Amino acid sequence: MLGLKAVDLKTQKIDTLIVPVCADKKIHDDRVIKAIIQKTLKLKEFKAETGDVVTLYDFKGLAAERIICVGLGKLKKIDQEILRSFCGAAVGRCIQADFERIWVAVPSAEKLKMELPELIESMMEGACLGNHVFDKYKQEKKHKPLKQINFWIKPQTAGKLRKIAPKVSTICAGTILAREWISMPSNEKTPEQFTRSIVSQARKYGLKTRVLREKELKQNKFGALLAVAAGSQSKPSMVVLEHKPPNAKQTLALVGKGVTFDSGGLNIKTGGSMAGMKADMSGAAVVAATLITQARLKTRTHVIGVIPIVENMPSGKATRPGDIVRSYAGKTIEIGNTDAEGRLILIDAMAYVVKKHKPKIMIDLATLTGACVVALGEKIAGVFTTDDRLAEAIQASGDKTHERCWPMPLPEDYKELLKSDFADLNNMPNSRWGGAITAALFLSEFSGDTRWAHIDIAGPAYNKKGDAYCGPGGTGFGVRLLCDLIQKL
Ligand code: BES
Numbered sequence: 001m002l003g004l005k006a007v008d009l010k011t012q013k014i015d016t017l018i019v020p021v022c023a024d025k026k027i028h029d030d031r032v033i034k035a036i037i038q039k040t041l042k043l044k045e046f047k048a049e050t051g052d053v054v055t056l057y058d059f060k061g062l063a064a065e066r067i068i069c070v071g072l073g074k075l076k077k078i079d080q081e082i083l084r085s086f087c088g089a090a091v092g093r094c095i096q097a098d099f100e101r102i103w104v105a106v107p108s109a110e111k112l113k114m115e116l117p118e119l120i121e122s123m124m125e126g127a128c129l130g131n132h133v134f135d136k137y138k139q140e141k142k143h144k145p146l147k148q149i150n151f152w153i154k155p156q157t158a159g160k161l162r163k164i165a166p167k168v169s170t171i172c173a174g175t176i177l178a179r180e181w182i183s184m185p186s187n188e189k190t191p192e193q194f195t196r197s198i199v200s201q202a203r204k205y206g207l208k209t210r211v212l213r214e215k216e217l218k219q220n221k222f223g224a225l226l227a228v229a230a231g232s233q234s235k236p237s238m239v240v241l242e243h244k245p246p247n248a249k250q251t252l253a254l255v256g257k258g259v260t261f262d263s264g265g266l267n268i269k270t271g272g273s274m275a276g277m278k279a280d281m282s283g284a285a286v287v288a289a290t291l292i293t294q295a296r297l298k299t300r301t302h303v304i305g306v307i308p309i310v311e312n313m314p315s316g317k318a319t320r321p322g323d324i325v326r327s328y329a330g331k332t333i334e335i336g337n338t339d340a341e342g343r344l345i346l347i348d349a350m351a352y353v354v355k356k357h358k359p360k361i362m363i364d365l366a367t368l369t370g371a372c373v374v375a376l377g378e379k380i381a382g383v384f385t386t387d388d389r390l391a392e393a394i395q396a397s398g399d400k401t402h403e404r405c406w407p408m409p410l411p412e413d414y415k416e417l418l419k420s421d422f423a424d425l426n427n428m429p430n431s432r433w434g435g436a437i438t439a440a441l442f443l444s445e446f447s448g449d450t451r452w453a454h455i456d457i458a459g460p461a462y463n464k465k466g467d468a469y470c471g472p473g474g475t476g477f478g479v480r481l482l483c484d485l486i487q488k489l
């Protein structure tokens with residue numbers, strides 16, 4: 001679907017050519033493209049500000065049917081994210097117009113003061129992610145994704161850049177897989193269905209998969225996970241995915257919260273706060289999609305994905321506030337609040353992977369707390385770890401992929417807030433404040449000696465409105481970040 005081509009623009013038959021235009025500097029060095037821009041900038045209606053669009057037909061000297069010039073804004077502000085958004089928005093517009101094939105002119109990397117591979121990568125990412133149409137549940141399928149998006153570059157540079165398009169396609173397919181899982185309604189992704197869907201996708205790409213079902217979870221005393229699942233008609237599971245290339249040195253464990261619906265349980269949520277809770281399995285979707293992507297990319301790091309999957313529902317069989325359960329690690333937990341369920345399933349998954357696989361590094365992703373959204377808003381995730389190097393690596397990867405993460409503290413003395421009069425810990429902190437921190441501290445009790453980080457994605461996992469390269473629904477936040485991080489480990 002993505003192509004990188006260095007053809008002769010004068011003779012190449014092209015339906016639609018997209019030309020990014022900077023408002024205050026010349027960013028292309030091809031003669032034909034420069035001529036196009038010179039002409040459009042003479043038009044009153046086109047100032048090349050962000051979002052300005054003008055279409056030219058029958059441009060002399062070019063075999064293109066139409067040329068769409070799109071404003072990029074001022075040079076100072078152009079970075080990789082602006083380019084992703086530009087391409088995402090351009091593709092979105094072409095989908096609406098029912099085009100099938102488009103070409104995009106890549107500006108000069110030198111003039112943008114970027115490296116060419118990064119420039120092409122970000123443009124392709126925006127285009128590929130923006131080319132996703134989620135219309136599974138619409139009777140009438142209005143618009144189709146584009147069949148082909150070609151990026152045009154100057155002839156002499158084409159050769160060594162060949163690997164970018166397939167790599168970007170594979171990673172974006174991972175993000176899109178996570179998005180579709182997250183956007184899927186809870187009545188179609190009960191724990192059993194979601195488990196089956198993950199396993200079938202994972203097997204397709206050759207991952208080693210293992211599913212611990214209810215019987216095994218009971219036999220192996222996953223008491224905290226089972227307590228959350230108790231109220232639901234649907235049976236819980238824990239999926240273990242493994243990408244194990246020969247001679248891999250490092251083992252990285254990824255743990256993802258998989259609550260297919262969070263009603264709150266007996267501490268039931270109110271209407272407004274329950275509304276988006278189909279997305280409470282975003283961590284699970286991102287971990288599963290990342291593992292599948294690793295298998296497809298054939299990366300050389302050993303990665304294990306551990307995915308606890310439950311539905312949190314109230315019923316006569318549901319766990320009650322005040323109940324005390326014994327976790328997989330042996331520590332007992334008083335259930336102060338059935339709505340703090342994410343930490344319960346995560347600690348059993350974490351303790352399991354630490355015990356069985358002894359990973360060098362463990363990272364969990366979870367839509368864990370509303371408090372994290374209060375702290376950082378809907379676009380930035382919180383990172384919790386005492387390992388500064390790991391925090392920096394996560395933040396750096398997030399900056400690169402624009403899945404932004406911000407480091408948060410794990411103060412020892414706040415552990416006080418998780419004390420229970422009767423059990424080893426209470427899942428409900430005895431203070432209203434610092435909810436994202438106390439949730440992370442609760443998890444930290446189960447990381448053992450493993451280098452561990454927790455990423456709270458409650459804010460950025462879901463986007464109700466959508467943006468330039470993500471439709472309304474699940475965002476897949478974390479897949480691209482983790483793929484970048486794994487490459488660096
Ligand atoms: N799934 C929610 C957290 C959440 C909130 C995710 C908003 C996405 C958007 C989690 O299980 C939860 O209910 N957390 C409680 C914890 C509290 C009871 C200690 C919360 O954040 O209020």
Ligand code: ZN
Pocket residue numbers: 262264338339340341342
């Ligand atoms: Zn909850």
Ligand code: ZN
Pocket residue numbers: 259262280339341342367368
């Ligand atoms: Zn939850």
